[in-house]
Amino acid sequence: MSDLPLPRFAPNPDRPVYGETPRPEWLKVRLVDNDDTRGILELVNRKHLNTVCQEAQCPNIFECWGRERTATFMLMGDVCTRHCGFCAVAKGVGRPLDPQEPRHVAEAVLELGVRHAVVTSVNRDELLDGGAAHFAATIHAIRDLVPGVTVEVLVPDFLGSEAALETVLAAAPEVLNHNTETVPRLYHRVRPDAVFERSLELLARAAAWRDARLPAMRVKSGIMVGLGETFEEVLETMRGIRSAGTDALTVGQYLQPHARRLPVERWWTPAEFARLREEGQAMGFTSVESGPLVRSSYHARAALGATKGGEAAGPL
Helix, strand or coil: CCCCCCCCCCCCCCCCCCCCCCCCHHHCCCCCCCHHHHHHHHHHHHCCCEEHHHHCCCCCHHHHHHHHCCCEEEECCCEECCCCCCCCCEECCCCCCCCCHHHHHHHHHHHHCCCEEEEEECCCCCCCCCCHHHHHHHHHHHHHHCCCCEEEEECCCHHHCHHHHHHHHCCCCCEEECCCECCHHHHHHHCCCCCHHHHHHHHHHHHHHHHHCCCCCEEEEEEEECCCCCHHHHHHHHHHHHHCCCCEEEEEECCCCCCCCCCCCCCCCHHHHHHHHHHHHHHCCCEEEECCCCCCCCCHHHHHHHHCCCCCCCCC
């Protein structure tokens, strides 16, 4: 095995963050330290890339890196211009974009051998297009180097710019994902720089583009629970997301990344997540991933297979 350290990860999942109540048994995470885990870390470091797996301290990093051999690439650096109360990513002023980054991501996708590439970014509100052209360049670079791969992009709201969104959509990703994150009542605390209605508008515009030009594309969104929302508020938020034309939904438990972020208000149970899945399916979502450890790109390729009505395949 390599001498590289294990990837940056959330605090020990068996031990609560400062101020948290003890985490329940269903939030235990199996740690995997093997050649695949360390090989992906070496690849990410060698290509000078960032992954949301590391920066957002995703609890599934060892499953995805160690067993499924997948990673979600994070474009445009590791510093975000927004100040969300839940996110572990550093806040501040972003550095100049690396014009070689799209090619490096494509090379990593080729080397990993994945068939469904997931790409996200920090918010870069200071850029005229919010980084939309960088997303499009990355989609094209992946397609050019790895023909046949499907691409999922998890995009910011681009401050409501329709032109920026269309720049990404014109590159024809298989999945356009944008997270609404929480219920409208909590936006001022959880997403102070965002607007719930603006996120719904982005999803609706993507759905309209899908219906008019990209019938194979799927529109996706995700929310967290555990920040003080009620069950009915979550259902109402899900209805709004579905009404915007969204195909797929992810619902997961919020985990406090460190003491300076919002505390967990409540641990939702597996039974409650199962009920949310059932409710979402009844609303007409073609794919609903709902569980304590579910995140935006969790089982992403399987979800794409489900939304297309085909047999869901693994990530490799």
